[in-house]
Amino acid sequence: MPRRITAFSNPLVKSARSLREKKGRRLERRFLAEGLRILTEAREAGRLPETIFFAADSAAHPLVTTLVDAVEAAGGEAIETDRDILHKLSGKDNPQAVVGVFAEFDTALEAIDRSAAPIWLVAERLRDPGNLGTILRTGDAVGAGGLILIDDCADPFGVEAVRASMGALFTQRLAQARWEEFLPWLRAGPGLLAGLALDGSEDFRAPRFTAPTFILVGNEAQGLPPAYAAACDVRVRIPMLGKADSLNAAVATAVMAYEVLGQLNPGAA
Amino acid sequence: MPRRITAFSNPLVKSARSLREKKGRRLERRFLAEGLRILTEAREAGRLPETIFFAADSAAHPLVTTLVDAVEAAGGEAIETDRDILHKLSGKDNPQAVVGVFAEFDTALEAIDRSAAPIWLVAERLRDPGNLGTILRTGDAVGAGGLILIDDCADPFGVEAVRASMGALFTQRLAQARWEEFLPWLRAGPGLLAGLALDGSEDFRAPRFTAPTFILVGNEAQGLPPAYAAACDVRVRIPMLGKADSLNAAVATAVMAYEVLGQLNPGAA
Structure with missing residues (x-):
């Protein structure tokens, strides 16, 4: 009552x-x-x-x-x-x-079962809570398993992030880890680490992605630190034809995630 | 001085x-x-x-x-x-x-030269100024000519929209029009009108897009009115595998815009 x-x-x-x-x-x-x-x-x-x-x-x-x-x-x-x-x-x-x-949920990396999904999203020092929530929402849409937050990101449990996720906070797995924890965890199992970098060596459509693919996107203003980009299996760039030198981080993650989905699950896309 | x-x-x-x-x-x-x-x-x-x-x-x-x-x-x-x-x-x-x-700039539809670019973005009743600015920023990146705002949208000159555009407000053309003005203007010249609709009949990768393609995205909560969707040359959907029933409007626009760019300008993408 x-x-x-x-x-x-x-x-x-x-x-x-x-x-x-x-x-x-x-x-x-x-x-x-x-x-x-x-x-x-x-x-x-x-x-x-x-x-x-x-x-x-x-x-x-x-x-x-x-x-x-x-x-x-x-x-x-x-x-x-x-x-x-x-x-x-x-x-x-x-x-x-x-x-x-x-x-609050458990956000330990060890709770992630990477075989549960073909795509995982990984964000490094993502500072905007709206971007964080939007990336969760995109993860839900592409059938990702969840979002792994690296180093100091916006709080995924903040009001604005929860709102922007439109409920995906509850359907996606969520983990928080330092890079020094994430990389050994990733390398202890299967997984292709694909980093989005402005100076990426390949167009984002060029690599053949394999499941599970971990899509790594960096800080809104600075992108990925060079050492993090260097640790990726592939470094891709999204072409930009205009004056601006970058895309919104949630936009870039989504464009990349739909390319990976289209390759891994052509029936769906 | x-x-x-x-x-x-x-x-x-x-x-x-x-x-x-x-x-x-x-x-x-x-x-x-x-x-x-x-x-x-x-x-x-x-x-x-x-x-x-x-x-x-x-x-x-x-x-x-x-x-x-x-x-x-x-x-x-x-x-x-x-x-x-x-x-x-x-x-x-x-x-x-x-x-x-x-x-403020002139935002008359008549000032738009559609032959100036292969892609144009069109948003209908877009209410979130952050989305509006992010769509301008994406337009710049895909080499779009500009953004046409249909019916009652957020103010493109508001602080939040300007900020989210990251300068693209100054490099993209911007027009504001009622639907009843836009549609006759569009039909008076070349242009493929491609609407994003949750019940779109085709996957967004299926049509062969031709320049200029006008990508039409609807209100964040309601999507396109049925009559607007019916007036499109193609109605496409972006596949969604999860629990949520829609993507963020700026994200959906970008995923679609990069597909069109990849078709119209495969050398760039």
Whole structure:
């Protein structure tokens, strides 16, 4: 049976609100996800929030009912509230009907089973949370297994990254590792490491990719460090005909991922 | 000779600051662009700001000197200021060394010469300014002629769109039109209209594209209206293997644009 809370000063509200900031997430090891679409996708992927806040005026919506029942059946807490509180939690003028508080996932590299998918995405010092979420969303679309974040990336559990992932945060595997951990792990099994580099020696359509291919993209402003590029099995460039010298990192990753998908799974593409 | 201004209350500062909001831009028909990289790209494309604000502590930077000289030679105004004012203009904690005030361009459809490029990007009700800027940036990279905005899109002269375009706003043609204007204009000359649609009848690699190809992408949440999709010469879909039912709009545009580029200009790709 849902509780009803409409006071900003309620400790559950304050605790959830703190997860909008990195400090709060680090302390609690929890994060926020919002919206019926994303929470339903999470539920279908077997991920339920520990706490769900829902708008009283949407309590009769069948997707809300399903979510609330599922959270309570799993021992979580459902909290009926109002749009003011949801606005405070989501930070949006026009808040979603539901906001969930989730426990952070395990992001250990060792939890990755590379044979589970033909494509894996790997991002190095990716700083923009929107790019991070968009890359997760692209990974879902190309049937990638997940995203491996190398060195100091944006927080994948931040509000903006979760939002941009459109639910893919819950369907893709997610790992975080230092380069010195990643490279030995990669080399301990099968895998073609394909780095995107502005001075890549081959056009991105030239190599014959083999599964699993790990697509490595570097920092938005600086690209891959030379030593990282040198460790790749192939270094490819995406042609650029204009004045600009680079593509958006999420765009470059997607163009490359669809080329690899087209080669590995021509029936799908 | 640059003037020195460090008062927030100065009318030039207040007027420039007002361009961060849509209301101010509509009133002044001007917009802001910031950063040495973007302003240098603009200068090389023949676009100079009417007013340039630059940080006193970067006045000796050769790119700053070049910009200031060019603006003054063209009859514009150069204003030496401090980081506090630049912070106020750019809205960033770590402001760029230069901020320029530019006159808005002509965005009439009639100004477009379709024979100038083999690819044109067309976006319908694109609402996210980051997506809009990223699509301009991709257009530059694939050698597109420009971006045509259909119906009610985000403002291409907004700070976030300009920033995401990374200077491509100054190298790509830009037009804004209603669908009822666009379609007759398109049909009055050569051009293949290729729409991205979730229920597209063909895989995006299947058609043989011919120059000029106009790539049409729809609203982020709703995609193309059925009537717009029906008016396309080809309706293509990008395969999606996962749980999500769509790609980010800027990502989808780029994946499609690189396919068209690869067909029309196989030497480049």
